[in-house]
Each structure stands twice: as structure tokens, then as C-alpha cells.
Amino acid sequence: METSQLFAKFWGWYLIIFFLILSLNPKRIKQIFEDLKDEKFLILCSFIAIIVGLVNIIFHNIWEANYKIVITLIGWFSLFIGLALFIFPKWTVDWLEVTNVKFVQVIYTLLFLIGLFLLNEVYQLIPY
Secondary structure (H helix, E strand, C coil): CCHHHHHHHHHHHHHHHHHHHHHHCCHHHHHHHHHCCCHHHHHHHHHHHHHHHHHHHHHCCCCCCCHHHHHHHHHHHHHHHHHHHHHCHHHHHHHHHHCCHHHHHHHHHHHHHHHHHHHHHHHCCCCC
8 A cells, every 4th residue: 555545544534533523522622722731741742743743754745736745734734733832832832722612623624624535535435
């Protein structure tokens, strides 16, 4: 299996599962924001985001004008968020707190659509 297809499956399923969890239990959003105030949780999250971003970038840093660029951008975004949480924890958490739950719902709905797009690229559910 090609690396791009593997990452498209991973991110597609991850984003859809993430969307379903937050849709079925919206209290999780507030809980995540509250948990980010705990320094141990924040460091753990930042390390995981950095590792996931680096693995994604090392194995898939493809800048083509198709679905592959979406995978690459997810990796870079993960790396930058992880670095921001690790280097500037207070500033990043304060910035995240300014965003309200409705904005987060819009963001994860967009992520859901990206997940559907990636899974469609791999499984060709809707041919175009």
C-alpha cells in the first residue's frame, strides 16, 4: 500500500471518529480545555502532537496539488500546534480559551469533511 493511501486512511478515520466523539459528547470540548490547564497533560499532549507531526512529515512530505497536500498540511499543523503548546504553553492555552465552543464545533465539522474527503480518495466511495 502506498504511503499516501495509508495516511489518508489513518487521518480520514481518525477525523471521523474524533467528530463522532465530540458530536455525541460535546462536554468533551470543555473538558479538553480544562485539562490543558494541567501542566502534565499539556506536556503529554504537546509531545504526542510533535511526534505525530514529525512522523507524518518524515514519511509524507508531498506537496502535490491533490489529496496528498492535505495529509502533508495535517502533519505540519500537528507539529506547529505541538511546538506552540510546548514552547508557549500559557499563551497557546489562553488563545485556545478565547475560542468558544461554537467555533470549535465549526472547526471539527470542517475536519469531518476533510476526513470524508480523504476516505473517498482511498475507497472511491463517490466517483468523480
